[in-house]
Amino acid sequence: MDTSLTNWNRWGEEDEKGALNLLTPDTLLKAKEHIKQGKVQSLSYPIRQTKVPVFPKRTPAVHFMTIDGGDYKSGMNTPGGMKIADDYVVMPTHGTTHVDGLGHVWTEEQIYNGYSQDNIRSTGAKKCGVEKIEWIAGRGVLLDVARLKGVNHLDSQYVITPEDIEHCMKKQNIEIQQGDIVLVRTGWMSVFESNPGLFYERQPGIGLEAARFLAERDIVGLGADNLTVEPMPMEENAKKSLHVFMIRELGMYLMEMLHLDEFAQEKEYEFFFVAAPLKIKGGVGSPINPIVIY
């Protein structure tokens, strides 16, 4: 990997937003033109305790009701007749469809833009916290690699190459442009149901060279329908890590566990994309419910 590719200082030494800086008004206005049918779809999986993938070392989300219909049945007083239900959620921020904040991964002593790792403490990320994202909105592009290969899902060890992306662009008749949010379909999430053991063991994903191919085109974000965007087991060598390359060097945004199978059936490959992470102060990730408008 040519480590000369970097966005450090590109948007100033105070920058904490990274590639979001590419989302200019001009980009937005062009992206809007892809809203042609007035249709909308959500790309997120539900947040629930069971039947969802849980990455090692994390626990399932838990949802609690603090007051519900049963309480009224059990005699809870309601003088004016108004009844309320209320609830809590306890969850890892990366525990469902989510975006990685720029403080999520790094190597050596510095995170994106050269900020010291000392900023990432128990009280959260003082620099590049996920609340700095505010919004991701612009042109979205879907690369349906599973469809390109004519399979329901890529093989568990498949590494997506730059050539795959070029073929995909050609077949789908699209070009990756500066400021794009690129979504790559592997079909892998369907394996969670059909073969959970395999699902966790290995996963197809975007190879480092393919990531570089995309990064050179100056994209904003990269999402996929697997646990880690890149193949699993994840690369632990920081010099070869897609996560380190995209997040730390380039300030780009990875989105994981996307629900793409349904939307892919529309064969709409260019669209208006919106993801609005929760402003979790100091967070290094946030659940998102990304939507596509086309």
Add this chain to the structure above:
Amino acid sequence: MDTSLTNWNRWGEEDEKGALNLLTPDTLLKAKEHIKQGKVQSLSYPIRQTKVPVFPKRTPAVHFMTIDGGDYKSGMNTPGGMKIADDYVVMPTHGTTHVDGLGHVWTEEQIYNGYSQDNIRSTGAKKCGVEKIEWIAGRGVLLDVARLKGVNHLDSQYVITPEDIEHCMKKQNIEIQQGDIVLVRTGWMSVFESNPGLFYERQPGIGLEAARFLAERDIVGLGADNLTVEPMPMEENAKKSLHVFMIRELGMYLMEMLHLDEFAQEKEYEFFFVAAPLKIKGGVGSPINPIVIY
């Protein structure tokens, strides 16, 4: 209140989406035309433990880091050089800028569309759970009532009337249309810092008659920059409750604790609005980071 106004069965007896049914492709395409400058703003407050309002009976959100930069400083092993930070959040779903699900309030034995309250249990809402929303996107309208009145914020006991809304529409030269998401600015959130005691005790908000005025225009959602959209203390008489009227009778979506002061300075009163609640299975609310595109 004329209780004959209802949306039960309007979209079928199986409907769990309520007024979201008004967000048709046609509505979306019209809404898109309000994207003129390519600008975007977030309308949410941060999720954090301190310095944020906490509604009685709820607790502040808590954010936990499960691994951070300090751990590497303390000798955590990292053979390949890759470093990771990860985190959790524990929060009431209504604990920051949020949307109420249709299972959040009701009266008698039935929630929106006549579903039994028995559906709202400890395991969550089996009907009208917040995950059914999927997305809210369409034309947004800002009614800046504080500006209309020439104040930083409305008086603590002020109840917004239909006349206020009419004056506001006239002054701002806009019309409320079917399918609109209406945001009302009271300026009240600024009082949280200046006078926290008063902030909790009383709040200005939208009166039931004004809500009816809006409901008759067939809107999708109603948001405000206060804790409860309606004035506080909240109306406990279900027959006079804005919450019961909007949510239970009409299947409309209330959004609370919106951050409007900054956006209001733009004086943009029509825009493309997007809010994508987390798909918390069975939830009766969800934190949102609503964004406006104009």
Add this chain to the structure above:
Amino acid sequence: MDTSLTNWNRWGEEDEKGALNLLTPDTLLKAKEHIKQGKVQSLSYPIRQTKVPVFPKRTPAVHFMTIDGGDYKSGMNTPGGMKIADDYVVMPTHGTTHVDGLGHVWTEEQIYNGYSQDNIRSTGAKKCGVEKIEWIAGRGVLLDVARLKGVNHLDSQYVITPEDIEHCMKKQNIEIQQGDIVLVRTGWMSVFESNPGLFYERQPGIGLEAARFLAERDIVGLGADNLTVEPMPMEENAKKSLHVFMIRELGMYLMEMLHLDEFAQEKEYEFFFVAAPLKIKGGVGSPINPIVIY
């Protein structure tokens, strides 16, 4: 099961403590005489996220540090030189070694002592909450059934009978007395490591007839080194359920997931037993760290 055996109203219709009423000063003074060597052991398993059994529908305990040594390494200010670490825990109350509160199980419309099930709401148990226990202290007795049978652990489908208990008492030269806290060793917890699949599928435990044998002797509590005291899969027929019989009819206290293997090696079968549940207001269970003093 002879359902005529009941403790309802035995200690008054206001009673919420059940068999704890048997722990009289006289009982305590007799129990104290079993402290002969001045030795103490803990009977609890650790509370941790991994490597511990998790009962279906519950999630593992999660422990969070909100400030730690790494934060100081990362430059946290400490003017006077004092450094602090602090932490949180999120856990099911039945997620490790624990005691069941009297509101944990019931049948028909009433819990222990005839209180309505309406008392068990989202806000917790208004009657028989685990905070009412305050303390369990008295004579403890260990019945080492695994040792009696000459095995490391009972077979996965083994149901302990009254005869087993009689043989055990005889072999160990002890008698069950009124006010006793009875601990039964199956050896099963060791299977969690050796065969986790089997561990969850089936478990040996105390049969209903054996429970009746013990109940007739007027014990206070019954603990075992398995997930449910009774065999697993648990009996769902309320009329045959050990849980319903012991908790609802008799107000006795079940303690589960006890760590007995180590203590059993001491061959001390009578001892002073103490368990002090957390006073979780309205709780239906509490983690405990039971200790034996002998």
Add this chain to the structure above:
Amino acid sequence: MDTSLTNWNRWGEEDEKGALNLLTPDTLLKAKEHIKQGKVQSLSYPIRQTKVPVFPKRTPAVHFMTIDGGDYKSGMNTPGGMKIADDYVVMPTHGTTHVDGLGHVWTEEQIYNGYSQDNIRSTGAKKCGVEKIEWIAGRGVLLDVARLKGVNHLDSQYVITPEDIEHCMKKQNIEIQQGDIVLVRTGWMSVFESNPGLFYERQPGIGLEAARFLAERDIVGLGADNLTVEPMPMEENAKKSLHVFMIRELGMYLMEMLHLDEFAQEKEYEFFFVAAPLKIKGGVGSPINPIVIY
């Protein structure tokens, strides 16, 4: 403060238990002799969301029911007739009556016994975690300083001196002995209800000199009915900090937020004391329900 007083290496360089080493069989057997009436009391406050003190930077405990009586009322299926209630708790470990683990406070680079602060990470305390305590049992002594002074509670700025302790011992006719668990009553917890503003602002407590007086007598633990054992605001200068002195230098156990007012009325000043912290792996504190047997 004479910093020569230290327990480092006293029980070996591998020791993680500190003063618990003083709880020998002989100590236990002597302590048992204080069980004379067969009476028992709990010294803990309830764990609940409201009406309990919350130390700055922590949040209240939250208790959640995951299934309750209302669910059955709402039609939950129960084929065999058995009904279950279950619950979770989310809480700071120091959020109610609790014991500080030996990893809770330190100064410079080392915690108790010279272990590096690098052991206190996001994953918990690898050395001196609260799970190493296992049990605290032995002779307890109550020093009722409020009663000595003839007040309901000490003045908000009162610092307990060695002389106070000597007078208290003399008046109560007791001696502090090696291995004792010493409980000091200030009466302050009652102020939480009567004057919550004052309660948090200042608190009476045990001065460093008094702590030294006790430490020289080789006690095991020190508890009080206030938030911090020592006076509040807490001493930030590590050299003058009771917390640093007791925990880091001496490996002694501080217990805070004890409920002493009720027990003090018994005028029993010597007793058998038991506290069994939860074995939270890597914890730096644990809620406890301490009990006294006398």
